[in-house]
Amino acid sequence: MTTPLLETRNLTITFGGVIAANDVSLKIEAGRNLAIIGPNGAGKTTFLNICTGWIKPRKGQVLFQGEDVTALPPRKIVQRGVARAFQIPQLFTEHTALENLLIAAAARDGMRNPLIDLHDTPARDEMLHLLEMVNCADVAHRLVVELSEGQRKLIDIAVALALKPRLLLMDEPTSGVASSEKDGIMEILITALAEAKVTSVFVEHDMGIVQKYADEVAVWNAGNVQLRGAPAEILEHPDVIRDVIGEVA
Amino acid sequence: MSSVSTAPKTDAPKHPKSMLWIVGVVLLAAVPFAVPSLQLLVTFALAKGLAVVGVTVLLRAGQVSFGHALFFGIAAYACAFLMAAIPGADLALLLLVGTLGALLAGLCVGLFVVRYRGIFFGMLNLAFSMIFWSILEKFYHITGGADGIRLPRPTVLGMALERGPFELILYYLAIVLMVVLGWVTIRWFASPVGQIFQTIKTNETRLEYLGVSPRRALLSGYLLSALLCGVGGVLMGVAQGAVTPEYVWWVRSAEMVFIAVLGGAGSVRGAFLGALIYEIVRTYASAYAGDIWQMLLGAFLLIIILFAPGGLIGIFGSLAGRAVKEDAK
Numbered sequence A: 001m002t003t004p005l006l007e008t009r010n011l012t013i014t015f016g017g018v019i020a021a022n023d024v025s026l027k028i029e030a031g032r033n034l035a036i037i038g039p040n041g042a043g044k045t046t047f048l049n050i051c052t053g054w055i056k057p058r059k060g061q062v063l064f065q066g067e068d069v070t071a072l073p074p075r076k077i078v079q080r081g082v083a084r085a086f087q088i089p090q091l092f093t094e095h096t097a098l099e100n101l102l103i104a105a106a107a108r109d110g111m112r113n114p115l116i117d118l119h120d121t122p123a124r125d126e127m128l129h130l131l132e133m134v135n136c137a138d139v140a141h142r143l144v145v146e147l148s149e150g151q152r153k154l155i156d157i158a159v160a161l162a163l164k165p166r167l168l169l170m171d172e173p174t175s176g177v178a179s180s181e182k183d184g185i186m187e188i189l190i191t192a193l194a195e196a197k198v199t200s201v202f203v204e205h206d207m208g209i210v211q212k213y214a215d216e217v218a219v220w221n222a223g224n225v226q227l228r229g230a231p232a233e234i235l236e237h238p239d240v241i242r243d244v245i246g247e248v249a
Numbered sequence B: 001m002s003s004v005s006t007a008p009k010t011d012a013p014k015h016p017k018s019m020l021w022i023v024g025v026v027l028l029a030a031v032p033f034a035v036p037s038l039q040l041l042v043t044f045a046l047a048k049g050l051a052v053v054g055v056t057v058l059l060r061a062g063q064v065s066f067g068h069a070l071f072f073g074i075a076a077y078a079c080a081f082l083m084a085a086i087p088g089a090d091l092a093l094l095l096l097v098g099t100l101g102a103l104l105a106g107l108c109v110g111l112f113v114v115r116y117r118g119i120f121f122g123m124l125n126l127a128f129s130m131i132f133w134s135i136l137e138k139f140y141h142i143t144g145g146a147d148g149i150r151l152p153r154p155t156v157l158g159m160a161l162e163r164g165p166f167e168l169i170l171y172y173l174a175i176v177l178m179v180v181l182g183w184v185t186i187r188w189f190a191s192p193v194g195q196i197f198q199t200i201k202t203n204e205t206r207l208e209y210l211g212v213s214p215r216r217a218l219l220s221g222y223l224l225s226a227l228l229c230g231v232g233g234v235l236m237g238v239a240q241g242a243v244t245p246e247y248v249w250w251v252r253s254a255e256m257v258f259i260a261v262l263g264g265a266g267s268v269r270g271a272f273l274g275a276l277i278y279e280i281v282r283t284y285a286s287a288y289a290g291d292i293w294q295m296l297l298g299a300f301l302l303i304i305i306l307f308a309p310g311g312l313i314g315i316f317g318s319l320a321g322r323a324v325k326e327d328a329k
């Protein structure tokens, strides 16, 4: 058997009395798109936080490509090939959309030359292309603080993609994006991920999106994986209809 | 969509404003002949201006240091000690040693303070400068205590000069350093490293998730700021011919922050403009207005903060009929 791209073993963490991760063991194989669904407060974001080293679990391990990364800070895990887009976009608000991407590319490429202009770095065209991909080319030169929530979420994803990760973690990628645009964006995103051979994990509340774009679904409940399987099968499951879909609707 | 590839390149509209700056530098260069009485004052102002640029660098990352006179003072004392050890040492050597001293101190202090932000960052810098200040005061058999140490005139490229020509050379050296280091700093701001440094101000979480250590990013700018203060300190020490603990006194640090805000927080050109105006006002106001000059400056700063947050450079920019933020971008 091949090593999973990401594996967690018995992740456990509590906040006060809340058990946000309760013995989570999960393997994520390379090349697939895994959707995470579950009610509010189930621990989905917490799982991403632990996988990227932002929060240290009280118990358990995170392995990326077989290497134990549990004790590493986020930047070291990022350097190994994990990128993240956030539930609340994390951008440089005093920079333009394009500059956010150029900075990401500079970080990726380890640009050290102090006399070259950020705008003249070789990744410029590549980054413009990424912006186009997420439908934000028209706002490339606007400060992100001026943009809509949906646009900021998409730029946040583009920033993560700019790092050319092996694994991309996205927390509700299309929340805040106009529903008319959601499908188009996901279509392009999933195609691009497949082309670049990027594995993705995305938390999603929109079951239509899950149905269409996930290869697999994991259902979170009370800090653990309750069910896992193919979208068709999971979305029909009575427990899921009761606990997750019922709640969202 | 098509507008994207034809990105607004900012080079073109910059020229008229650059011309103004060139005129400014030329005017400064004429001072020793046109208004010789201002020569020393301008030398002091430019030395301070370099240190203010150091403080300005940190402002770009949203951090305020209330202790940067430390690096100013360390560089000046390094020069004084060097002159004591090697009488007749050269100005070039002083510049090198003083700057390296400030850089080394910047590394030691920086490694520690980059763990903190905001008020803690500011106060820790202050604490370090006060520790150094008390060392200077207490170990008077080495440091000369409150009286400080003399900093005899160094040779210039091997030539021993009289006071007049020496001060003239120092004056032009200050202008050259202003132009060169100012240019380097502005370029650095626009460079990938400098841009990464400035993101400390808005989102360290994202920075960490780009695989970059925010502390390291902050340290890069901290070292630049220490270097700039160091160069300023060497110039000031050599121009005054003596160094005293007053160089690292907290009021000096506060003055740097004051001038940085006055000139236009975050602007390199504003730092020099602010330093020039500050020195002139200070000198003439204290001569003609006695003790109330500080009150006048305080009131002036208040007005700037309330009505012209872009600082002198912002006012200057609008007077010149140009957008404020060109330099600041």
Ligand SMILES: Nc1ncnc2c1ncn2[C@@H]1O[C@H](COP(=O)(O)OP(=O)(O)OP(=O)(O)O)[C@@H](O)[C@H]1O
Residues within 6 Å of the ligand: A015, A018, A019, A020, A038, A039, A040, A041, A042, A043, A044, A045, A046, A047, A087
């Ligand atoms: N840093 C923290 N400190 C304290 N409590 C936390 C922290 N992070 C998460 N929690 C708590 O842990 C539980 C799980 O939160 P989490 O954000 O992981 O849920 P989620 O599944 O992402 O929910 P949502 O769908 O609303 O985003 C919640 O009760 C939350 O309040």
Ligand SMILES: [Mg+2]
Residues within 6 Å of the ligand: A044, A045, A046, A087, A171
């Ligand atoms: Mg969440």
